[in-house]
Amino acid sequence: MYQADQNRYDNGMQYERCGRSGILLPKVSLGMWHNFGSVDPYERSREIVRFAFDHGVTHLDLANNYGPIYGSAEQTLGRLMDDDLRPYRDELFISTKAGYDMWPGPYGNWGSRKYLMASLDQSLRRMHLDYVDLFYSHRYDPNTPLEETLQALVDIVRSGKALYVGISRWPLEALRFGIDYLRRHDTPLLIYQDKLNMINREPMGEGKLQLCREEGVGFISFSPLAQGLLTGRYLNGIPEDSRMSKAKFLRPEMLTDELLAQLRQWNSEAEAKGQSLAEMALRWILQQQGVTSVLVGASSTAQLAQNLRCVAP
Secondary structure, three states: OOOOOOOOOOOOOOEEEOOOOOOEEEOEEEEOOOOOOOOOOHHHHHHHHHHHHHOOOOEEEOOOOOOOOOOHHHHHHHHHHHHHHHHHHHHOEEEEEEOOOOOOOOOOOOOOHHHHHHHHHHHHHHHOOOOEEEEEEOOOOOOOOHHHHHHHHHHHHHOOOEEEEEEEOOOHHHHHHHHHHHHHOOOOOOEEEEEOOOOOOHHHHOOHHHHHHHHOOEEEEEOOOHHHHHHOOOOOOOOOOOOOOOOOOOOHHHOOHHHHHHHHHHHHHHHHOOOOHHHHHHHHHHOOOOOOEEEEOOOOHHHHHHHHHHHOO
């Protein structure tokens, strides 16, 4: 039986208050978008999650369609709950989401009340949980009234199936409306999730990070290493076994001469600081005022250990 490291809260992790809430999140959280699906070896996933928790990473971030296949990352977590994590449930902050396509037909996508509520019920069954700590609207739905989506989030909290709610990737004015609506309905928005990294700074340029900071809403960055572009892996071109070589999430035309020159410059700056490019990139995000945490993926404990260096003094 798994016994968590007794020093897990003394292994260097730092925690940041999430907006104006009572929740503290680890500055590095574990994203389970890739590497935890049914196509991945369970024992490797198990090793990564154990390593994360043993090093103070208490926040595990999922979504209904993470895998592949859809739903299988949540099933992996359910197995982990049964095998290892059940005694530590109250030390974990588990999130999931709904918003992208999940099942066929008109009710398995977007932001309707029916979809969000049905999806969360399915997620809880897959994860072997009675509730999640955080439930997100995963994306903006231009065709469903915002009030319907937001009231579903309110009612999900009132049902006890989630303790807090979050929003991911909504436009600025919709986010502003959501913050106000949820506050007026006694379910304040805990956190906003968006893509923020040294290459993609849209949440800063569009004013979303500033809005969250002013309104007391946490901010968590996904894709902090730009799908690997900020790991140093592409400094000498496109490796044969990389995501970009397979045009999976990264397209070869994205690596322009200008971007390659910028990556090499940043890498030189990182080396001068005694850091890897990835470490510097994660530190840069955490230094932005209003950022609560970064979501990192990991395909091995060694990779996760390297990423955790960004919280070292």
